[in-house]
Amino acid sequence: HSVTSRPRAWSLQKCKAVLLPPAIKASGLKLQFCTNETQATREKFVKKLQGLGFDISVAEVTAPAPAACRLLKERGLRPHLLVHDDLVPEFADIDKTNPNCVVIGDAAENFSYANLNEAFRVLIGLEKPVLISLGKGRYYKETDGLKLDVGAYMKALEYACDVEAEVVGKPAKAFFESALAEMGVPPEQAIMIGDDIVSDVGGAQQCGMRAVQVRTGKYRPSDENHPQVKPDAYVNNLAEAVDTILSQM
Amino acid sequence: HSVTSRPRAWSLQKCKAVLLPPAIKASGLKLQFCTNETQATREKFVKKLQGLGFDISVAEVTAPAPAACRLLKERGLRPHLLVHDDLVPEFADIDKTNPNCVVIGDAAENFSYANLNEAFRVLIGLEKPVLISLGKGRYYKETDGLKLDVGAYMKALEYACDVEAEVVGKPAKAFFESALAEMGVPPEQAIMIGDDIVSDVGGAQQCGMRAVQVRTGKYRPSDENHPQVKPDAYVNNLAEAVDTILSQM
Incomplete structure (x- = not known):
């Protein structure tokens, strides 16, 4: 199994940002951050995430x-x-x-x-x-x-x-495929966690992955009636996503 | 009969600009200028045309x-x-x-x-x-x-x-209808002269008018193979358009 996640670092609450990676990493799951951030280099982006307490390297980031x-x-x-x-x-x-x-x-x-x-x-x-x-x-x-x-x-x-x-970027299929290739994991063994119903959930599903929508960030209640995209599951936040995934391993 | 024409004043050669209106006006045809110019008021636009030798008033201009x-x-x-x-x-x-x-x-x-x-x-x-x-x-x-x-x-x-x-503007149907209303002329008695295959020719035809494309200005030879729009006639320039129309009255 592996988990790809897309935190928009600038808007993540610190507690969740610090919470997520250790639990995932301890579980042995692979983690890849898929971001559409194009206002900074990956190096800068990763430094910012590290400053927020993330245990993350440049190689774990897939960016446009x-x-x-x-x-x-x-x-x-x-x-x-x-x-x-x-x-x-x-x-x-x-x-x-x-x-x-x-x-x-x-x-x-x-x-x-x-x-x-x-x-x-x-x-x-x-x-x-x-x-x-x-x-x-x-x-x-x-x-x-x-x-x-x-x-x-x-x-x-x-x-x-x-x-x-x-x-080049979410929700392009090639972009998710690139993230999967970097992890060396087939799509059916990967789960995307994201807040954007189209870019995160729709894009990942189109690529054969399962996708969980968090009810934080960009999420709006109207997303749950989206005409095209239906997530495999909803969670209230990233911590709950991790708990849910780990409990089902 | 009547003739609607759309000279983009800034790019018209002076000789043609001066040539056109007297011949039309002498013929008794009504003339309405249909422009998508939105970088100046009609007043300013008309002053510029008058400076180029046009016999034209604000009421003869249909603008967005x-x-x-x-x-x-x-x-x-x-x-x-x-x-x-x-x-x-x-x-x-x-x-x-x-x-x-x-x-x-x-x-x-x-x-x-x-x-x-x-x-x-x-x-x-x-x-x-x-x-x-x-x-x-x-x-x-x-x-x-x-x-x-x-x-x-x-x-x-x-x-x-x-x-x-x-x-609001060419090629919108309502825009051409507004020009026709200002002249008090039904579409089948009006001819559009223009250089833009889609905005001028296509828009006017969609409104029931005939349309002549001039081979000057925006015109490109590839226009003659346009997949959707086929002018009722081609002319080499505005003077020829006027001659052709007057000779067929």
Whole structure:
């Protein structure tokens, strides 16, 4: 068995964050964190989690940017980047001269009118436009309010260039498969724990995994009537998810 | 008979601009300019055309902003505006307190990260989000290069809020009907002349008008193989369109 979990570190309550990994690790289950975080490198992300008390290493994190780098190398793609400044080091090894594709992440303040027009011009200027998006989230909440997420800007570029983006990140099937490969575990032996009904639960199930939705974070009661996605189980929080899984081993 | 035409003033060669209206006006045909221009008020737009030698009045221009104002008043909608600064005066008579909808135009530099998040927050905060878009163009060309048009940002907000925008402007049927109403002419007696295969030709035909595509401006040879839209005729330029129409009267 193994458990993949996706805590959005910035919003996790500390007690749960510290609670989860020791119980799982002591059980012998493998653990992989699947995040769509694209506002920082995995190194930075892991440091933050460690600071919150997590026993976690970079290798235990599956994130869109490294997945995109693999894809870029495999296909000989040279990206024009429209991403957060703090994510740029993740692409250090990638040839970015004379771009033949655009990679878009949650660029936050970098989603300026000028930067969007520039990314658009690169894309529309290609004979066969390739747009790679690090996730397709609609929006997220920060302390100063709701913000448009990468998915919205992805849709803008898709429409303007009449292309369909390749999504690297949840809920893309390849992204979950990559997390499973990193653990060396087949999907039917893995359980996803997440708060997002579509990205976490739907994505994992589409890949053959079971998926548990926590009733914290992004969860809304209306999720339980979702027209397409039905979790294998609900739990009230991460600690309960761990208890439930361990009790059934 | 009547003729509706859509010159994008900023890009029209002067000789044709001056040529067209006298020939039409002398013929007794009615003339209505259908523009998706939303970077200036109709007043400013008409002044610019007059400066280029056009014999044209504000009443002869059908534009998205006044059409949107009619719609807002009819439905008691109070807009949050995400438009170009120069378009704001067009909404002077409209109650903008406590917004219950968002109106988006080609805001150009006003398409900042902060302004997009603000429009998004208004929209997602409404019980029943209403998004009104002054056109759905994908992009346009300016002297310093290609720019994303209002349609791209409309798609971003549509996706983020899971709504469908109401488009006021070409190719919306209601927009052409409004132009016809202003002339007092039924669609079968009107001819549209335009350079955009979808917005001009397709929109007008959908409304029951005939439509001629000029092989200037936005026209591309690939338009002649468009999978959905087939113009009633092609002409090499506006002058030829006028000659052809007058010779068949």
